Amino acid sequence: xxxxxxxxxxxxxxxxxxxxxxxxxxxxxxxxxxxxxxxxxxxxxxxxxxxxxxxxxxxxxxxxxxxxxxxxxxxxxxxxxxxxxxxxxxxxxxxxxxxxxxxxxxxxxxxxxxxxxxxxxxxxxxxxxxxxxxxxxxxxxxxxxxxxxxxxxxxxxxxxxxxxxxxxxxxxxxxxxxxxxxxxxxxxxxxxxxxxxxxxxxxxxxxxxxxxxxxxxxxxxxxxxxxxxxxxxxxxxxxxx
Amino acid sequence: xxxxxxxxxxxxxxxxxxxxxxxxxxxxxxxxxxxxxxxxxxxxxxxxxxxxxxxxxxxxxxxxxxxxxxxxxxxxxxxxxxxxxxxxxxxxxxxxxxxxxxxxxxxxxxxxxxxxxxxxxxxxxxxxxxxxxxxxxxxxxxxxxxxxxxxxxxxxxxxxxxxxxxxxxxxxxxxxxxxxxxxxxxxxxxxxxxxxxxxxxxxxxxxxxx
Numbered sequence: 001x002x003x004x005x006x007x008x009x010x011x012x013x014x015x016x017x018x019x020x021x022x023x024x025x026x027x028x029x030x031x032x033x034x035x036x037x038x039x040x041x042x043x044x045x046x047x048x049x050x051x052x053x054x055x056x057x058x059x060x061x062x063x064x065x066x067x068x069x070x071x072x073x074x075x076x077x078x079x080x081x082x083x084x085x086x087x088x089x090x091x092x093x094x095x096x097x098x099x100x101x102x103x104x105x106x107x108x109x110x111x112x113x114x115x116x117x118x119x120x121x122x123x124x125x126x127x128x129x130x131x132x133x134x135x136x137x138x139x140x141x142x143x144x145x146x147x148x149x150x151x152x153x154x155x156x157x158x159x160x161x162x163x164x165x166x167x168x169x170x171x172x173x174x175x176x177x178x179x180x181x182x183x184x185x186x187x188x189x190x191x192x193x194x195x196x197x198x199x200x201x202x203x204x205x206x207x208x209x210x211x212x213x214x215x216x217x218x219x220x221x222x223x224x225x226x227x228x229x230x231x232x233x234x235x236x237x238x239x240x241x
Numbered sequence: 242x243x244x245x246x247x248x249x250x251x252x253x254x255x256x257x258x259x260x261x262x263x264x265x266x267x268x269x270x271x272x273x274x275x276x277x278x279x280x281x282x283x284x285x286x287x288x289x290x291x292x293x294x295x296x297x298x299x300x301x302x303x304x305x306x307x308x309x310x311x312x313x314x315x316x317x318x319x320x321x322x323x324x325x326x327x328x329x330x331x332x333x334x335x336x337x338x339x340x341x342x343x344x345x346x347x348x349x350x351x352x353x354x355x356x357x358x359x360x361x362x363x364x365x366x367x368x369x370x371x372x373x374x375x376x377x378x379x380x381x382x383x384x385x386x387x388x389x390x391x392x393x394x395x396x397x398x399x400x401x402x403x404x405x406x407x408x409x410x411x412x413x414x415x416x417x418x419x420x421x422x423x424x425x426x427x428x429x430x431x432x433x434x435x436x437x438x439x440x441x442x443x444x445x446x447x448x449x450x451x
Binding site: 010012021025028035095099101103105235238239240 | 323334345
């Protein structure tokens with residue numbers, strides 16, 4: 001056989017670098033999300049509604065809201081992240097792009113990290129940006145609002161990263177919602193406790209650097225470990241498909 | 242002839258307490274077309290997903306160019322192209338964007354070349370229409386456009402002729418034959434009556450003859 005008739009069997013020895021592939025995936029996810037804006041608005045509207053309904057349903061007293069405000073905002077943020085988690089891999093799973101993702105030559109945990117980053121930019125970041133306005137609404141003082149935003153800025157990526165593990169694990173199931181919540185909420189509790197704890201400490205004028213450092217540690221742990229767990233979970237879910 | 246690309250030794254797979262296949266051994270050689278046959282539910286798709294590395298629920302050995310595949314996963318996925326039942330097309334993206342996204346992790350392709358591939362699969366003029374507005378056959382053609390720019394020596398194609406019209410099927414057959422002649426290895430499942438020279442057949446039973 002001459003060499004040109006064997007053109008089809010030339011091993012591919014190099015492929016696109018991981019960073020480039022991650023960037024492409026990140027941008028693709030943003031693009032698809034912006035073509036389906038309703039999915040983007042849902043968690044945000046939920047966040048706003050929960051926070052606005054609390055003063056109406058419980059008590060509009062300034063003293064109550066000042067005390068409970070940070071907790072209300074944190075719980076609402078946590079639940080709206082939870083609400084959006086099912087979409088993280090679901091569409092990709094349904095249309096087959098997830099299979100193609102798993103078969104890409106780049107390490108899967110890096111691709112998962114890119115997807116989670118896109119998810120955070122689309123859900124977590126808007127919550128952080130909305131928090132100051134809602135913070136004013138529940139009569140938090142300026143210092144507390146600043147600290148609240150900081151904790152949400154550190155905390156919401158942790159929520160997305162941990163949530164990705166649950167979303168990946170429950171992919172193959174028809175009604176994954178309840179199981180996803182049951183799996184993930186216990187893991188969210190430490191983030192919630194330290195998130196609201198930080199704001200409470202700030203409200204009392206106590207130093208918050210220790211709290212913030214601990215939340216930073218959560219974030220570091222989540223960034224380094226959660227993508228591996230999600231990647232493994234994705235492989236399991238696809239294997240059973 | 243030449244070294245087998247992929248070699249299966251005593252593959253066995255059980256699904257929902259049902260033995261799909263057992264002691265299945267075969268080699269995929271460069272320059273050959275392999276058709277996996279069998280009735281519905283006989284495990285064709287499962288076998289293809291096992292070969293592609295998507296399904297882990299099997300026992301036996303899979304060798305990639307003579308070495309266990311599990312030791313060289315990256316080598317393997319880089320050299321294998323898989324198109325499944327679900328073709329990996331995002332309904333919200335246009336054919337162009339879809340193709341670009343599918344190629345993004347594999348090799349750098351100019352938009353010009355992507356456009357040519359889409360034209361080659363009969364999608365000229367549809368480059369910028371969201372895929373959800375295309376027909377099922379057109380959506381599959383977007384996925385198949387990858388074949389025109391693919392470098393991978395091994396192609397694994399599940400139900401590749403589904404929803405494709407007569408002209409498209411003929412063109413695809415020609416493409417596959419040409420590819421095999423050029424030394425590529427192709428594994429397909431199809432209910433379409435594929436008659437190609439020098440085709441290897443792997444026949445799976447209905448599962449209950451064991």
